[in-house]
Amino acid sequence: xxxxxxxxxxxEELEFIExxxxxxxxxxxxxxxxxxxxxxxxxxxATSLADSKGISTAWAAATQSGRxxxxxxxxxxxxxALPLSFTQEDVIRSAARAISERxxxxxxxxxxxxxxxxxxxxxxxxxxxxxxxxxVLAAIRSGEPAPDPITALWKxxxxxxxxxxxxxxSDARDLxxxxxxGQVDGGTFQRLWAETRGNPLYLREMVLGGLSSGRVVKxxxxxxxxxxxxxxxxxxxxxxxxxxxxxxxxxxxxETLAAGEPLGVATLENIxxxxxxGSLEEAGLVIEDLDGRRAVARLAHPLYGEALRAGTSPAxxxxxxxxxxxxxxxxxxxRREDTLRLATWSLESGRETRDExxxxxxxxxxxxxDFPLAERLAGGCSDQGMPAGFILAQALMGxxxxxxAESAFARMADSTTSETExxxxxxxxxxxxxxxxxxxxxxxxxxxxxxxxxxxxxxENELLAARAYFLFSFGKPMEAIAAGREIIEFPDPTPRAxxxxxxxxxxxxxxxxxxxxxxxxWNRFEAPALEGIKSxxxxxxxxxxxxxxxxxxxxxxxxxxxxxxxxxxxxxESQAEWVSGFLGxxxxxARRTQGRLGEALRYLxxxxxxxxxxxxxxxxxxxxxxxxxxxxxxxxxxxAEEALAQSKERRGMVAQRFIDFHVLLGEVTIAVxxxxxxxxxxxxxxxxxxxxxxxxxxxxxxxxxxxxxxGDPAAGLERLAWISERSDGALFSALYRNARAxxxxxxxxxxxxxxxxxxxxxxxxxxxxAAEASNAYRSAGRTASAHAAxxxxxxxxxxxxxxxxxxxxxxxxxxxxxxxxxxxxxxxxAARGLSNxxxxxxxxxxxxxxxxxxxSAYSKLGIEGREQLRAILEPAESPTSSEGTAAPDx
Amino acid sequence: xAEDPRLDGLPEAHALALRLTEExxxxxxxxxxxxxxxxxxxxxxxxxxxxxxxxxxxxLDPIEEDTS
Numbered sequence: 033x034x035x036x037x038x039x040x041x042x043x044e045e046l047e048f049i050e051x052x053x054x055x056x057x058x059x060x061x062x063x064x065x066x067x068x069x070x071x072x073x074x075x076x077x078a079t080s081l082a083d084s085k086g087i088s089t090a091w092a093a094a095t096q097s098g099r100x101x102x103x104x105x106x107x108x109x110x111x112x113a114l115p116l117s118f119t120q121e122d123v124i125r126s127a128a129r130a131i132s133e134r135x136x137x138x139x140x141x142x143x144x145x146x147x148x149x150x151x152x153x154x155x156x157x158x159x160x161x162x163x164x165x166x167x168v169l170a171a172i173r174s175g176e177p178a179p180d181p182i183t184a185l186w187k188x189x190x191x192x193x194x195x196x197x198x199x200x201x202s203d204a205r206d207l208x209x210x211x212x213x214g215q216v217d218g219g220t221f222q223r224l225w226a227e228t229r230g231n232p233l234y235l236r237e238m239v240l241g242g243l244s245s246g247r248v249v250k251x252x253x254x255x256x257x258x259x260x261x262x263x264x265x266x267x268x269x270x271x272x273x274x275x276x277x278x279x280x281x282x283x284x285x286x287e288t289l290a291a292g293e294p295l296g297v298a299t300l301e302n303i304x305x306x307x308x309x310g311s312l313e314e315a316g317l318v319i320e321d322l323d324g325r326r327a328v329a330r331l332a333h334p335l336y337g338e339a340l341r342a343g344t345s346p347a348x349x350x351x352x353x354x355x356x357x358x359x360x361x362x363x364x365x366x367r368r369e370d371t372l373r374l375a376t377w378s379l380e381s382g383r384e385t386r387d388e389x390x391x392x393x394x395x396x397x398x399x400x401x402d403f404p405l406a407e408r409l410a411g412g413c414s415d416q417g418m419p420a421g422f423i424l425a426q427a428l429m430g431x432x433x434x435x436x437a438e439s440a441f442a443r444m445a446d447s448t449t450s451e452t453e454x455x456x457x458x459x460x461x462x463x464x465x466x467x468x469x470x471x472x473x474x475x476x477x478x479x480x481x482x483x484x485x486x487x488x489x490x491x492e493n494e495l496l497a498a499r500a501y502f503l504f505s506f507g508k509p510m511e512a513i514a515a516g517r518e519i520i521e522f523p524d525p526t527p528r529a530x531x532x533x534x535x536x537x538x539x540x541x542x543x544x545x546x547x548x549x550x551x552x553x554w555n556r557f558e559a560p561a562l563e564g565i566k567s568x569x570x571x572x573x574x575x576x577x578x579x580x581x582x583x584x585x586x587x588x589x590x591x592x593x594x595x596x597x598x599x600x601x602x603x604x605e606s607q608a609e610w611v612s613g614f615l616g617x618x619x620x621x622a623r624r625t626q627g628r629l630g631e632a633l634r635y636l637x638x639x640x641x642x643x644x645x646x647x648x649x650x651x652x653x654x655x656x657x658x659x660x661x662x663x664x665x666x667x668x669x670x671x672a673e674e675a676l677a678q679s680k681e682r683r684g685m686v687a688q689r690f691i692d693f694h695v696l697l698g699e700v701t702i703a704v705x706x707x708x709x710x711x712x713x714x715x716x717x718x719x720x721x722x723x724x725x726x727x728x729x730x731x732x733x734x735x736x737x738x739x740x741x742x743g744d745p746a747a748g749l750e751r752l753a754w755i756s757e758r759s760d761g762a763l764f765s766a767l768y769r770n771a772r773a774x775x776x777x778x779x780x781x782x783x784x785x786x787x788x789x790x791x792x793x794x795x796x797x798x799x800x801x802a803a804e805a806s807n808a809y810r811s812a813g814r815t816a817s818a819h820a821a822x823x824x825x826x827x828x829x830x831x832x833x834x835x836x837x838x839x840x841x842x843x844x845x846x847x848x849x850x851x852x853x854x855x856x857x858x859x860x861x862a863a864r865g866l867s868n869x870x871x872x873x874x875x876x877x878x879x880x881x882x883x884x885x886x887x888s889a890y891s892k893l894g895i896e897g898r899e900q901l902r903a904i905l906e907p908a909e910s911p912t913s914s915e916g917t918a919a920p921d922x
Numbered sequence: 923x924a925e926d927p928r929l930d931g932l933p934e935a936h937a938l939a940l941r942l943t944e945e946x947x948x949x950x951x952x953x954x955x956x957x958x959x960x961x962x963x964x965x966x967x968x969x970x971x972x973x974x975x976x977x978x979x980x981x982l983d984p985i986e987e988d989t990s
Contacts, residue, residue: 044972048965064962174958186961193962194969197933230933 035243037211037236039077041203042070048194049078049169053087053140058192059161060168062146062185065196068233071171074196075142078169087167088135094148102152103127105143109134123152124159131156132165139166146170147178154179161190175316198230207232208239212248217256217638219612222604227261227338254641261338271339275317281308289318289331290340291352292377297327299359354381365389372396376405379412387413387420394423403430417447422457429460432610432646434468451491458482459498459528467650472506493522497532507690507726509540516540520557530557531564531574538578543690545729545759547585554578572603572611573649580618584625585730586761587792593622600635610649613642617655624662627795627832632662640675653679653691660698664705665838672702693723693731700738704838707860709853710875713742720748729755730764737767741800742840743853745774762792770801779808783821790828796839799828803845849904850892858885863902929974936970943967 052058063071079089094105103110111130131139143149143157158181160166168191172178186193199207204225208216228234238261242248247258278286285304289295297320300309309329312318319332331337341349357377365371375393378385390409397406406427413420425440441461448454458478466475479499486492497519504512516537519529534557541550554561558575565574576599583592596618603612620635636659643652656679663672676698696719703712720735733755736748749771756768766788773781786801806821825845829836836842840853849856861871868886872879895901929937935956942952952967953960 044969044976047972048969064958186959189961192965193959194965195935195956195958195962197935200931200933202931 035211035240037207037232039070039073040207040210041199042074042077045074045194045196046078046081048192049074050081052192053078053082053167056138056164058167059164059185059190060166060170062182062191062193063169063171063196064174064193065171066174066198066231068231069196069198070232071173071196072144073232075144075169075171079140079142082140082167088137088139089142090135090139091142091144093144094146094150094153102150103156104150104153105148106153106156109141124156127152127156128159128163128165131160135166138164140169141166142169142171144171145173146182147172147176149179149182151179151181154181157181158184158190161185162188198228199232200230201225204228204230204232204235208235211236211239212250212255214250215254215634215637217254217641218600218604218616219609219642220255220257223257223261252637252641252644254638256641271336272343275336275339278312279308281305282312285309285312286317286331286336286340287344287348288352288356289329290337290344291349292356292373293337294321294328294330295356297329299356299363300329302359303355350381352381353377354383357381357383375409379408385412387415391420391423394420394427398423398426398430403427407431418444418449418453418457421447422453422460425457425464426460429464429468430648432468432648434464437464438469451486451488454482454485455491455494459495459532462498462502466502466505468648470650472502475502489522490524490526493519494526494529494532497525497529497536500536501532504536504540504543507728509543510727512536513540513544525560527560527564527566529564530560531562531570533557534561534578539581542578542581542585543728543730545585545733545755545764547582547730547763548760550578551582551586554582570649573599573614575599576615576618580622584622585763587763587766587794589622589626589793593619593626596622609642610646613639614649614651614655615639617643617651617658620655620662621658624658624665625796626793627799629662629665629833633659633666636662647682651691653682654694656682657691657694657696657698661701661838664698664701667705667837669702669705672698672705676702690723690726690728690731692719693728693735697735697738700735700742701838704742704840707857707864708874709742709840709857713739713744716742717744717747720751724751729758733759733764733767737771740771740774741797745771749775762788766792766797770797773801774804777808777811779805779812779814779817779821782808783824786824786828795828795832796842799825799832800839800841802828803841806845847904851889855885855889855892858882859889859901862886862898863904865898932970932973936966936973939963939967940970940974 049061052061063075065071076091079091082089090109092105092108106127109131110127131141141157141160143153146154146157149157157168157170161168168185170182170185170191172182174195185191198204205216205221208221208224224235224238228238239248242257242261248255249258250256275286281304285300285308288300288303297309309318309320313320313329317332317336318329320327320329322328331340344352354377357374360370360374360377365374371389372393375385375389377383378389390413394406394409394413397403397409404427406423410420410424410427416424421440421444425437425444428434428437428440438461441457441464444457445454445461448457462475462478465471465478476499479495479502483492483495486495496515500512500515500519503509503515513536516533519525520533520537522529525533534554538550538553541547541553562571562575565571576596579595580592583589583595596615600612600615600619603615616635617639620632620639623629623635624632636655640652640655640659643655656675660672660676660679663669663675676695679695679698696715700712700716700719703709703715716735716738720732720739723729723732723735733752736752739745739747740752749768752764752768752771756765759765766785769781770785770789772778773785782801782805786798786805789795789798789801802821802825806818806825809815809818809821822845825842829842829845836846844856849859851859857875858871861874862868866874868879868882871877872882875882889901890896893901893904895904929940932940939952939956942955947955949960949963952963956963956966958966
């Protein structure tokens with residue numbers, strides 16, 4: 033694809049140059065910066081800007097080869113022959129005069145790579161700046177020696193020297209998304225950022241290389257980098273130039289650093305010499321730093337390492353890594369990271385390593401969520417029994433390779449030698465079976481089979497805790513809460529038992545509409561719970577899930593989003609992309625609820641794209657259902673239907689009842705967006721009933737509230753009252769009061785509920801309640817109050833994005849029509865070109881009834897056909913009105 | 923000194939230059955820390971100030987803003 037790279041993040045630099053250009057006493061500006069930082073591009077833009085202001089401009093570039101030719105770089109600006117002169121001053125004055133005569137007014141003369149200028153050109157430029165005969169715009173590379181007259185430009189105060197820095201993180205992201213013309217996956221950006229550090233040329237070369245090799249791909253609307261980052265040959269050449277011709281000793285040292293940086297200076301001095309290290313440091317290729325009290329050296333830019341590694345033969349790399357491993361083992365494994373380094377260097381160099389080192393390193397890799405590395409390390413052990421086999425099985429599970437993991441777990445089950453080992457293997461295996469295969473019976477069966485073998489009550493308690501978690505996971509939260517409460521009161525439960533109970537009771541309480549109680553429990557047991565999930569695939573999302581849903585279900589949506597967003601940003605640093613995907617989706621869900629649709633879509637698109645690749649916790653159907661809701665609200669009904677279909681397809685893989693909530697809410701929202709409000713109501717009511725059967729009161733209440741806001745507030749009042757009564761937190765009470773006030777047209781209560789929703793940040797619900805209040809006031813003849821409530825509705829709607837598409841109440845508010853909800857529903861379909869028969873089939877009515885509704889609608893609107901109907905409905909072509917939400921008199 | 927969240931959105935050298943200026947470090951000190959000629963310090967600080975004043979408030983993390 034053709035990619036154009038706009039100038040991003042240089043507005044202030046351009047203004048700086050423009051300001052200097054406007055001052056007649058200013059000789060010019062010197063742009064200094066490292067290779068690829070964008071000096072040339074900035075100088076080009078500034079030159080164009082001057083052109084557009086009617087200033088004469090000239091462009092020249094100095095080169096290494098032209099350096100020996102007098103006026104080599106500026107020759108194109110000079111006449112073929114200069115008047116005969118006897119001193120260099122005369123020559124320069126003649127050349128300057130020739131330039132002055134060539135242009136009208138004071139020209140801007142831009143010189144690229146001015147540090148490579150020949151002496152004559154350099155002196156001429158200095159003269160032009162000094163006499164203000166021209167405005168000099170010179171680009172030089174930092175750290176390179178420049179001719180004295182060029183250095184004197186800023187030393188003598190003739191020009192200002194402006195250091196051009198790499199782009200900031202946000203500018204680099206903007207540049208990338210502008211160039212690719214689309215959203216870029218957060219993890220992909222983080223990897224590119226880590227490699228390029230905002231250097232636009234490096235970024236450009238990497239992305240162009242990735243596009244041409246097919247590694248940069250657009251998947252589900254989001255650009256991402258597939259596989260390892262690899263540089264393009266062009267970038268290698270560019271960096272090879274930067275690395276220059278180095279001595280064999282310097283090259284060997286650079287290669288060693290590329291293989292194992294950062295390395296202790298002492299290690300490098302064993303391999304090379306202090307002088308070699310010093311010369312590389314002087315050349316800006318290596319930097320020295322302090323790691324605690326130890327002096328370490330690293331390459332000055334990450335890309336140097338990539339380029340050096342790409343240019344090193346595999347055999348040479350193996351030799352280097354083998355030597356590093358020898359050195360490390362000889363000097364002693366002292367730091368925690370030394371184990372991992374020794375193991376990986378040994379593996380990669382083919383050097384024999386003790387199982388003990390590989391197991392220790394494999395455990396560390398699991399803790400760092402680098403599952404492929406953990407697999408390699410554990411797989412490299414000569415003994416595949418405990419503990420190497422267990423690390424391997426978990427590493428496979430972490431990569432979503434659950435069938436292979438199950439085989440590994442099954443093998444381990446027979447080779448455990450203690451109750452602790454048996455418990456570890458059994459619970460991990462049950463998680464794999466339950467979560468990934470969705471087979472509760474098998475998972476619980478594995479646990480029940482192991483229970484009689486555990487004689488230690490602490491171990492048994494831990495196993496029962498895991499069992500309780502499965503009960504919750506598969507839709508039995510009340511049973512899970514009861515079982516979990518007993519377990520947690522056991523004296524000194526193990527961290528793993530606490531972690532399982534947190535899953536069972538903590539989430540169970542949330543699902544049964546007790547979010548605040550769940551958070552109290554979490555606050556009490558957070559530390560042991562986190563300890564209990566350490567080194568498991570749950571570890572990265574565990575700290576977020578309960579606080580997130582606790583806040584969310586208590587109606588504290590901003591806090592929920594903030595909790596997930598913080599974890600998301602941390603997770604982007606991690607290798608496991610499903611983690612940031614998972615957490616990003618949580619942010620998206622909260623943002624959608626808040627009415628911040630643009631942000632919601634961004635997070636959900638990126639998150640689902642990441643979780644699609646590895647769905648360790650089986651939550652993809654949830655996130656796709658949420659994405660469907662956001663897409664429908666954004667008007668992309670086709671996209672929403674596709675996401676919903678994919679969500680339903682995967683739903684069968686995980687037997688969690690509550691996943692249906694998110695999936696079917698997607699169906700409800702799509703139906704609303706398509707104008708099929710009756711069907712939406714029906715799906716919401718049926719799903720609410722399903723939730724009730726599984727004790728999922730929180731979800732039941734949310735769905736019954738959907739039924740209410742879609743036009744039938746009385747239907748779920750009794751259940752909403754019951755749930756509100758048993759719940760804690762502000763949300764469930766507000767849902768009930770809203771439905772009750774809608775059912776009784778209680779305008780004052782609707783206004784109050786609207787304010788409560790607004791305080792929670794649920795702006796869609798707040799706007800709807802305000803619109804309902806306006807209608808109720810109008811029906812009661814209180815016109816002034818109706819006006820005030822309508823004004824408030826408009827203000828709330830303005831703070832949301834496109835919410836009227838999925839809100840019949842707000843759609844009716846935006847296009848007030850004197851129709852009943854049924855008439856509006858029928859009219860909406862007719863305006864879209866459906867025949868009476870087609871409408872009848874969609875709404876389960878007879879064609880005659882459809883005809884009657886349509887006739888009545890025409891009569892009320894004073895029109896005669898579908899064309900006119902379309903003209904009226906088009907501005908708010910969206911869902912139909914509900915009864916009791918007729919046009920406000922404003 | 924309280925951290926200014928605006929600095930988080932700037933390139934590292936710009937943020938550092940502003941922090942050092944705020945701390946009262948002189949131009950020579952800043953030049954040494956940033957590895958640039960002393961004559962380049964004043965333009966860099968001017969540029970960094972212009973960039974910092976352009977970071978829109980809505981881009982700032984509200985949580986950090988509250989706690990800063």
